[in-house]
Amino acid sequence: MDNRPIGVFDSGIGGLTAVKELSAILPDEEIVYFGDTGRVPYGTRSPETILAYAREDMDFLMKYNPKAIMVACGTVSSVALQTIKSDYDVKIIGVVKSAAKKAAETTRNGRIGVISTGATHKSGAFKKAVAEVSDAEVFSAACPLFIPLVENGYIERDNKVTRLVAADYLAPVLDKGVDTLILGCTHFPVIKDLIADLAPGVALIDSGKEAALHLKDHLTENGLLSDGRHGANRYFVSDAADGFSKVAKMFLGRDIDGEITKITF
Amino acid sequence: MDNRPIGVFDSGIGGLTAVKELSAILPDEEIVYFGDTGRVPYGTRSPETILAYAREDMDFLMKYNPKAIMVACGTVSSVALQTIKSDYDVKIIGVVKSAAKKAAETTRNGRIGVISTGATHKSGAFKKAVAEVSDAEVFSAACPLFIPLVENGYIERDNKVTRLVAADYLAPVLDKGVDTLILGCTHFPVIKDLIADLAPGVALIDSGKEAALHLKDHLTENGLLSDGRHGANRYFVSDAADGFSKVAKMFLGRDIDGEITKITF
Numbered sequence: 358m359d360n361r362p363i364g365v366f367d368s369g370i371g372g373l374t375a376v377k378e379l380s381a382i383l384p385d386e387e388i389v390y391f392g393d394t395g396r397v398p399y400g401t402r403s404p405e406t407i408l409a410y411a412r413e414d415m416d417f418l419m420k421y422n423p424k425a426i427m428v429a430c431g432t433v434s435s436v437a438l439q440t441i442k443s444d445y446d447v448k449i450i451g452v453v454k455s456a457a458k459k460a461a462e463t464t465r466n467g468r469i470g471v472i473s474t475g476a477t478h479k480s481g482a483f484k485k486a487v488a489e490v491s492d493a494e495v496f497s498a499a500c501p502l503f504i505p506l507v508e509n510g511y512i513e514r515d516n517k518v519t520r521l522v523a524a525d526y527l528a529p530v531l532d533k534g535v536d537t538l539i540l541g542c543t544h545f546p547v548i549k550d551l552i553a554d555l556a557p558g559v560a561l562i563d564s565g566k567e568a569a570l571h572l573k574d575h576l577t578e579n580g581l582l583s584d585g586r587h588g589a590n591r592y593f594v595s596d597a598a599d600g601f602s603k604v605a606k607m608f609l610g611r612d613i614d615g616e617i618t619k620i621t622f
Numbered sequence: 623m624d625n626r627p628i629g630v631f632d633s634g635i636g637g638l639t640a641v642k643e644l645s646a647i648l649p650d651e652e653i654v655y656f657g658d659t660g661r662v663p664y665g666t667r668s669p670e671t672i673l674a675y676a677r678e679d680m681d682f683l684m685k686y687n688p689k690a691i692m693v694a695c696g697t698v699s700s701v702a703l704q705t706i707k708s709d710y711d712v713k714i715i716g717v718v719k720s721a722a723k724k725a726a727e728t729t730r731n732g733r734i735g736v737i738s739t740g741a742t743h744k745s746g747a748f749k750k751a752v753a754e755v756s757d758a759e760v761f762s763a764a765c766p767l768f769i770p771l772v773e774n775g776y777i778e779r780d781n782k783v784t785r786l787v788a789a790d791y792l793a794p795v796l797d798k799g800v801d802t803l804i805l806g807c808t809h810f811p812v813i814k815d816l817i818a819d820l821a822p823g824v825a826l827i828d829s830g831k832e833a834a835l836h837l838k839d840h841l842t843e844n845g846l847l848s849d850g851r852h853g854a855n856r857y858f859v860s861d862a863a864d865g866f867s868k869v870a871k872m873f874l875g876r877d878i879d880g881e882i883t884k885i886t887f
Contacts, residue, residue, distance in 0.1 A: 395671050396661050401773070403862030406660050409886075502783075505770040508666070518767075518786050525783075597668030621674075 359581040362387040362588075363572070364423035364447075366414040369397030370601060371504070371544035372429030373608035375452065375565030379427065382569045383576070385585035389421045391620075395595030398504050399432040400474020400542065407476060408437040413622055415441055417593070423447060424581050427568055431542040432474045434564075435482035448575060455571035456539050456564035457486030460493070463560050464537040467493040470530035470559070472552075473541030475499040483541055496533040500526040500542070507544045512607065514550045523548070527555050540564055547608060590615035595622065624846040627652040627853075628837070629683035629691040629712075633675075634662030635866060636769070636809035637694030638873035640717065640830030644692065647834045648841070650850035654686045656885075660860030663769050664697040665739020665807065672741060673702040678887055680706055682858070688712060689846050692833055696807040697739045699829075700747035713840060720836035721804050721829035722751030725758070728825050729802040732758040735795035735824070737817075738806030740764040748806055761798040765791040765807070772809045777872065779815045788813070792820050805829055812873060855880035860887065 363383070365376055369392050376390060391414055393399075399407050411433045418426055425448040428434045428441075434451030442449050460469045471483040478499035487495045502522050506512075511519045530538070539562045540546055546563050553561060576582045594601045598617040605613045628648075630641055634657050641655060656679055658664075664672050676698045683691055690713040693699045693706075699716030707714050725734045736748040743764035752760045767787050771777075776784045795803070804827045805811055811828050818826060841847045859866045863882040870878045 395667065402660060403865055406861045501774050502770055502776075505767055509766050511767075518783060518790075521783050521786065596671045600668055 358584050359424050360387070360583045360587045361422055361424040362389045364389050364391070364418035364421060364426040365429050366391040366393070366418055366426070367430040367543060368392070368399035368432060369394045370508070370604060370608055371542065372565070373605055374543045374546040375427065375429035375568060377608070377610050378563065378566040379569040379572070382573050385583045387583065387587040388590045389418060389423065389593070390591070391417055391593045392601065393595050394601055398474070399430060400476045400504060401501060402476065404436045404476065407432055408440055411437040411441055412444070415445055417620065419445065419447065425450060425572060425575065427572055428452065429543050429565055429568070431564060432476045435473070435477040435480040450568055450572050450575070452543065452564040452568045453482050453486050453541075455567035456541070456562050457483055458490050459567045460537045460539050460562050461487055461491035463562065464493050466534065466536045468533060468535045469493050469495050470533070470535035470538040471495060471497040471541050472500045472526065472530065472538065472545065473497065474504065475501045477541055483539060496530045496535055498526055498530045503542065503548065504544050507547050508604070510607070512547050514554065516551065519548060519551055520555070523551060523555055527552070531556055531559070535559060537562060592617045593620050595620060623849050624689050625652070625848045625852045626687055626689040627654045629654050629656070629686060629688035630694050631656040631679040631683055631691070632658070632695040632808060633664035633697060634659045635773070635869060635873055636807065637830070638870055639808045639811040640692065640694035640833060642873070642875050643828065643831040644834040644837070647838050650848045652848065652852040653855045654683060654688065654858070655856070656682055656858045657866065658860050659866055663739070664695060665741045665769060666766060667741065669701045669741065669745075672697055673705055676702040676706055677709070680710055682885065684710065684712065690715060690837060690840065692837055693717065694808050694830055694833070696829060697741045700738070700742040700745040715833055715837050715840065717808065717829035717833040718747050718751050720832035721806070721827050722748055723755050724832045725802045725804050725827050726752055726756035728827065729758050731799065731801050733798060733800045734758050734760050735798070735800035735803040736760060736762040736806045737765045737791065737795065737803065737810065738762065739769065740766045742806055748804060761795045761800055763791055763795045768813065769807065769809050772812050773869070775872070777812050779819065781816065784813060784816055785820070788817060788820055792817070796821055796824070800824060802827060857882045858885050860885060
């Protein structure tokens with residue numbers, strides 16, 4: 358038994374879709390979440406800036422003595438994970454590897470699509486992770502506008518603007534005949550239905566959910582599960598707390614279940 | 623004569639539309655530009671975060687001993703200008719007041735529209751600035767998606783996505799019968815033609831241009847114009863320099879005419 362918390366961080370609020378899955382899969386665990394809402398988005402920035410921000414996010418979460426940290430940000434998981442894994446003495450789980458494994462297990466025709474931020478797309482991280490476990494071909498597309506569209510509430514299944522943008526983004530990947538599509542950014546599950554409508558018959562892989570399942574395996578195998586006797590979940594952000602709580606429900610699927618505190622680096 | 627530089631800062635790259643106007647109106651002046659590309663956008667953040675960032679931007683530019691600073695960011699000009707004006711001993715010109723004055727002089731039916739970021743819209747800054755010089759009515763709309771659309775290159779005059787978003791944003795303002803529309807964010811001049819198509823007969827006010835004209839008046843009246851004998855323009859950014867130079871042309875209308883340096887706060 359280990360009642361220390363699980364740390365989770367994201368560039369902003371999108372990582373709450375991973376927290377939603379984590380809470381469902383590991384309901385007895387305490388979560389300390391940090392969303393860098395003062396500097397979101399990461400996916401349009403350079404690898405060196407993404408790494409610098411990821412280090413500050415890690416430094417902050419490490420103060421809470423976590424037993425593991427989930428990097429619920431596809432961009433950091435793709436661009437900076439190896440470096441922070443070697444820099445910090447804690448179990449770190451990103452959202453790339455487990456999603457790649459699940460996609461390789463799921464595809465029947467050996468053609469996998471990945472949609473993500475620009476930085477993730479450029480990194481080729483999902484392609485490399487799939488290549489480590491399978492011979493499947495990977496076709497990747499950057500969908501940078503999905504993040505502001507989701508953050509601005511353009512999320513209804515029939516939203517004309519988001520459908521138009523999504524159709525443009527998905528076409529080159531769907532044209533390759535993929536039967537499996539990795540949602541490589543934690544913002545994307547919010548518009549999963551809309552994406553599914555445009556990609557009929559394609560299996561969608563939620564990278565946050567796969568990472569949560571992977572984390573459960575790790576905690577179980579190492580005897581690190583909590584017995585539920587711990588404090589409440591805590592949420593930290595780098596911009597105003599009230600702005601965060603207002604939109605959090607859209608990502609979490611329920612109201613925030615803990616105190617939200619603004620921090621300054 | 624005063625050959626010290628003019629400092630210009632913006633949340634990112636959008637402020638280059640103001641530099642474009644400034645260079646045309648005051649071609650003999652040296653410009654030191656700072657774009658906070660590592661933390662853009664500002665317009666979706668809270669007033670306290672916007673002020674904190676604006677102070678860091680000011681601190682950076684003050685190192686170059688500027689004779690004046692142009693705040694080429696509609697959000698900072700709306701949310702934080704009074705505070706930084708009282709905190710720094712330098713002439714500071716924002717993009718709100720001069721645009722409000724020009725709009726008041728331009729309107730014939732006394733109905734002025736303003737489009738801007740969410741933070742600017744909430745601040746009511748343009749409305750207050752118009753009220754100081756005229757009895758015109760002001761109708762304001764937040765257009766948060768314009769910034770990512772512009773930054774992602776959705777800028778062609780007939781771009782379907784941007785037209786759809788713009789039609790939604792502009793409708794409530796145009797329905798009020800405005801004959802004058804202030805582009806209250808320095809990203810917006812890039813899609814001026816598209817906006818003009820959707821607002822036939824409406825005079826568009828470029829807030830960066832009006833601020834540059836105001837700055838020229840200030841320098842002229844106070845004998846602070848340069849004689850042109852100074853160093854080259856310099857550009858500083860908080861994310862990678864190469865990403866900045868690639869898209870700068872879209873905003874500046876020409877290639878960057880000076881060295882670009884990445885800084886770390």
